[in-house]
Amino acid sequence: xxxxxxxxxRLYLITPPEVPDADAxxxxxxxxxxxxxxxxxQVRIKPGGVLDEAxxxxxxxALLPVCRKNDVALIINDSxxxxxxxxxxxxxxxxxDMRVKDARKRLxxxxxxxxxxxxxRHVAMEAGEQGADYVAFGAFFPTETKADTVPAEPELLEWWxxxxxxxxxxxxxxxxERAKAISLVGAxxxxxxxxxxxxxxxxxxxxxxxxxxLDEAEGAF
Numbered sequence: 001x002x003x004x005x006x007x008x009x010r011l012y013l014i015t016p017p018e019v020p021d022a023d024a025x026x027x028x029x030x031x032x033x034x035x036x037x038x039x040x041x042q043v044r045i046k047p048g049g050v051l052d053e054a055x056x057x058x059x060x061x062a063l064l065p066v067c068r069k070n071d072v073a074l075i076i077n078d079s080x081x082x083x084x085x086x087x088x089x090x091x092x093x094x095x096x097d098m099r100v101k102d103a104r105k106r107l108x109x110x111x112x113x114x115x116x117x118x119x120x121r122h123v124a125m126e127a128g129e130q131g132a133d134y135v136a137f138g139a140f141f142p143t144e145t146k147a148d149t150v151p152a153e154p155e156l157l158e159w160w161x162x163x164x165x166x167x168x169x170x171x172x173x174x175x176x177e178r179a180k181a182i183s184l185v186g187a188x189x190x191x192x193x194x195x196x197x198x199x200x201x202x203x204x205x206x207x208x209x210x211x212x213x214l215d216e217a218e219g220a221f
Contacts, residue, residue, distance in 0.1 A: 035207030139172020157186030
């Protein structure tokens with residue numbers, strides 16, 4: 001029997017760690033979303049690597065109507081409290097945050113819960129067993145967005161696709177030029193931040209370039 005074809009890899013946007021003007025940034029996001037398909041937008045406001053809950057809430061509230069209008073899931077980094085306050089679509093949990101099963105009890109079965117696994121098969125499988133909707137692996141390439149990354153090998157994505165049904169997100173230094181390759185080895189989503197917000201052609205052009213690369217990858221599945 002023929003194995004079912006993998007779904008096309010989709011784009012998972014992450015905000016910059018600092019957003020001085022939430023309303024102005026909402027316009028940047030609106031522009032980015034005109035460039036093509038985006039599955040999720042994670043609000044990650046962590047200046048100096050430390051979570052800013054008030055800043056996260058302010059940015060999330062500004063972005064929620066944009067995400068709703070464009071059918072993009074709004075995910076809150078690290079904070080179940082902010083997720084509940086703003087009525088976001090889900091939360092992304094790091095290694096030092098609430099456990100997935102505890103977040104599930106708080107948020108119920110309908111909200112999205114993602115978990116960071118870095119390069120750990122054990123952490124990823126544990127998150128999946130606790131009810132995570134996706135796990136995030138990386139960094140696959142050098143990145144300046146996060147300081148506490150560890151290297152992850154593409155074979156990790158191939159292994160995950162072979163043994164688990166929970167979707168996986170690839171993160172860390174992924175550019176439009178690298179997106180096709182990381183899609184082909186098994187990423188269900190590619191998470192990007194600076195490659196979109198710092199793109200010389202602007203965020204709309206960046207999203208268009210990523211989608212073109214992911215379209216190419218889908219054609220090779």
